[in-house]
Amino acid sequence: MTERTDVVLCRDVHGRLREIHLADRGAFVTPGSALQQRLVVANDQRLIRKFVSRADGARNPHLYELLDNEVRAGTRLGQVYAGLYPADLSRLVAYNLDAEEPFVLLRDYTGLPAADLIKQFDDAERRQFQVGLLRALQLTAVAGVVHGAVSPTTVRWADGRLQLVDFEFAERVGEPRRTGGGLRFRSPEQAAGLGEVDVRDDLWAASLLIRTLYTGAEANGSPPDRRRDPERLRSLLDGIFDNPLEQRPTPADLLVRLHAGQELPPSVDPEVGLAAGRRLFEEINRDKRGTVSAGTVADGGTTPGSGSKRVLALMAMVAVLAAVLIIGMVVLV
Amino acid sequence: MTESAGRRVRCPICADEYPWPDDPVISLFDEENDAYQLVDVSTATPEKQADLARRGYRECPNPSGDTPQHYLPATYVDYLAPLVIGLVGAPASGKTHLLTAMIRQAYMGGLRAHRITTAALDFRRHADFRSRYIDRFEKGDALPGTETGVVEAADILLLRGPGGERPVTFFDVAGEDLQSTAALNRSSRFLVGANAVIFVYAPEDPLETKEAAAPTENRSFDLAVERLQGRPAGTDRLPVTVAVTKSDRLRYVAPADRWLRRGDEHMVDATRIRAESRDVFSYLHHIGAGASLGPFETFKRCTLHFVSASGGDAIPVGGRGNLDKHFARGVRPIRVLEPLVSILAMTGMITGPEASKVGLP
Numbered sequence: 160m161t162e163r164t165d166v167v168l169c170r171d172v173h174g175r176l177r178e179i180h181l182a183d184r185g186a187f188v189t190p191g192s193a194l195q196q197r198l199v200v201a202n203d204q205r206l207i208r209k210f211v212s213r214a215d216g217a218r219n220p221h222l223y224e225l226l227d228n229e230v231r232a233g234t235r236l237g238q239v240y241a242g243l244y245p246a247d248l249s250r251l252v253a254y255n256l257d258a259e260e261p262f263v264l265l266r267d268y269t270g271l272p273a274a275d276l277i278k279q280f281d282d283a284e285r286r287q288f289q290v291g292l293l294r295a296l297q298l299t300a301v302a303g304v305v306h307g308a309v310s311p312t313t314v315r316w317a318d319g320r321l322q323l324v325d326f327e328f329a330e331r332v333g334e335p336r337r338t339g340g341g342l343r344f345r346s347p348e349q350a351a352g353l354g355e356v357d358v359r360d361d362l363w364a365a366s367l368l369i370r371t372l373y374t375g376a377e378a379n380g381s382p383p384d385r386r387r388d389p390e391r392l393r394s395l396l397d398g399i400f401d402n403p404l405e406q407r408p409t410p411a412d413l414l415v416r417l418h419a420g421q422e423l424p425p426s427v428d429p430e431v432g433l434a435a436g437r438r439l440f441e442e443i444n445r446d447k448r449g450t451v452s453a454g455t456v457a458d459g460g461t462t463p464g465s466g467s468k469r470v471l472a473l474m475a476m477v478a479v480l481a482a483v484l485i486i487g488m489v490v491l492v
Numbered sequence: 493m494t495e496s497a498g499r500r501v502r503c504p505i506c507a508d509e510y511p512w513p514d515d516p517v518i519s520l521f522d523e524e525n526d527a528y529q530l531v532d533v534s535t536a537t538p539e540k541q542a543d544l545a546r547r548g549y550r551e552c553p554n555p556s557g558d559t560p561q562h563y564l565p566a567t568y569v570d571y572l573a574p575l576v577i578g579l580v581g582a583p584a585s586g587k588t589h590l591l592t593a594m595i596r597q598a599y600m601g602g603l604r605a606h607r608i609t610t611a612a613l614d615f616r617r618h619a620d621f622r623s624r625y626i627d628r629f630e631k632g633d634a635l636p637g638t639e640t641g642v643v644e645a646a647d648i649l650l651l652r653g654p655g656g657e658r659p660v661t662f663f664d665v666a667g668e669d670l671q672s673t674a675a676l677n678r679s680s681r682f683l684v685g686a687n688a689v690i691f692v693y694a695p696e697d698p699l700e701t702k703e704a705a706a707p708t709e710n711r712s713f714d715l716a717v718e719r720l721q722g723r724p725a726g727t728d729r730l731p732v733t734v735a736v737t738k739s740d741r742l743r744y745v746a747p748a749d750r751w752l753r754r755g756d757e758h759m760v761d762a763t764r765i766r767a768e769s770r771d772v773f774s775y776l777h778h779i780g781a782g783a784s785l786g787p788f789e790t791f792k793r794c795t796l797h798f799v800s801a802s803g804g805d806a807i808p809v810g811g812r813g814n815l816d817k818h819f820a821r822g823v824r825p826i827r828v829l830e831p832l833v834s835i836l837a838m839t840g841m842i843t844g845p846e847a848s849k850v851g852l853p
Contacts, residue, residue: 174743234744440769440774
């Protein structure tokens with residue numbers, strides 16, 4: 160039997176149009192995603208196709224925003240880690256948000272959702288998990304991305320390696336915070352949707368997850384009662400739950416506390432290629448300057464009102480001159 | 493026909509200049525007979541005269557005798573000097589989509605933040621523009637390219653704002669006509685009378701164009717720039733803007749993503765407009781589209797903007813192979829008014845200290 164393939168047009172992380180042949184391999188489900196998903200194959204590579212069906216989109220237009228968040232975060236991460244993409248993060252391959260049923264294609268995830276696994280972790284795995292989680296957040300922080308919904312359902316685990324997936328509530332650092340994304344794990348600022356997105360935003364949820372790892376305590380939306388936490392856990396998470404955001408540590412700080420290595424793959428500033436154009440823009444402007452003044456307009460005229468302003472200025476000058484002459488004559492007389 | 497000695501007008505359609513007549517005979521369009529009828533309004537009350545004039549036309553005498561019969565709204569000269577805005581760009585660069593989205597947005601009150609209201613000056617022309625473009629656009633249909641040989645203005649609006657009341661005429665002719673080197677091509681003659689130009693550039697997909705790199709020339713830009721440079725006023729006084737259309741293709745690519753996310757602006761900020769202009773310039777320079785930066789280098793007062801008329805790519809209706817395209821998720825124009833706002837600021841329709849600095853180097 161011949162396998163049925165769909166030919167889809169989509170864009171890669173740099174916005175370039177691509178044509179991809181997809182063969183469907185059946186439904187795919189992750190507990191951290193609100194979107195429909197299918198497992199597909201393209202060029203012998205297993206991909207996850209997240210999409211919004213027409214019916215779902217009509218019922219819940221918010222799903223389009225979730226897909227947009229996923230694509231926006233995925234493209235940014237793909238651009239920043241263009242050379243060597245870290246396996247710690249889900250990887251966007253392509254997207255098409257203009258199709259009848261907009262979709263994103265992601266490399267197949269590694270492992271399984273951590274929610275079911277962390278209860279059986281031994282000490283070595285716990286350490287690997289927390290280091291892996293903080294490293295994933297350091298990677299997103301470098302790219303200026305905040306996941307927005309770190310929880311046992313959006314973290315996957317296999318053979319000592321962690322992968323952060325489902326960026327459906329992702330935001331960009333420096334932008335106004337949005338609400339949503341699983342209130343139990345969100346920091347007070349995130350839950351309130353106040354202020355600007357900060358690289359430390361995800362650390363609240365990550366710390367709750369690390370705490371669950373060691374104490375079994377589930378997040379409930381309130382700052383945790385840490386009085387009975389093991390000393391090592393308390394010192395690791397020190398300053399996160401009881402400090403204002405600006406005084407909280409970063410993922411990198413916590414990795415230092417864990418004496419964990421911080422080697423990251425090389426990152427690229429997606430705007431580095433614009434520097435030459437920016438310099439040229441300024442050079443051309445320098446050449447133009449001095450020959451034009453504010454208020455210059457087309458059609459051989461002037462800004463409405465500027466003509467009368469000139470007349471008024473002229474009249475004022477004449478009046479001043481006349482006044483000086485009169486005063487001078489009076490003084491002489 | 494008597495003539496008013498003080499009021500000379502340049503017809504935006506034939507580019508001839510002539511004294512505007514002030515006799516009481518105007519042309520009213522008879523829809524039933526599809527023809528203009530001359531009507532003497534001198535016996536009507538002043539109120540009726542004003543109303544008839546608002547709906548009436550005057551035939552352009554076209555002293556050069558080089559253009560088919562054409563008419564201007566009878567009130568064309570009753571306001572501040574008319575503004576004539578031409579759109580220049582290659583075929584399929586998105587001029588018609590941009591103009592349609594722009595006029596639609598202006599009608600929806602998009603300029604209200606700048607205290608500008610929009611109305612039709614030429615009712616018939618606007619009704620035609622609406623039925624041919626805006627209605628189809630709103631239904632999600634991709635618009636066909638402009639036919640070659642068009643010499644008429646696309647729409648004539650009346651903008652009222654702090655800078656006064658001013659007719660604004662838009663020209664959108666076929667990209668093929670703008671690329672034509674034929675000296676007798678009449679379609680691009682609007683350049684003679686244009687007092688503002690929107691240069692339209694679209695980043696193309698190599699997969700569609702089968703070209704690996706951006707074109708090394710932008711013929712429609714080059715020809716227009718040369719012709720505009722040759723005008724007596726030269727390049728010092730003509731405000732221009734470069735609109736990068738189809739920017740939705742760049743919605744996740746820096747620096748366009750940053751600007752598209754902002755949506756429509758609600759105030760004029762010369763520093764912000766300069767920052768966007770610098771980003772657009774550097775992006776075009778980076779992708780090797782330097783040939784499309786000629787307007788910025790040539791004209792003293794110029795802004796550059798990322799825009800998306802539809803918010804997304806059109807896809808074939810009913811699947812691949814169909815030439816008719818539509819916007820599957822409807823149209824969501826992004827920042828389409830920014831080029832117009834810059835033009836209005838540079839021509840004094842939007843006033844204030846910030847507006848006076850827009851586009852300056």
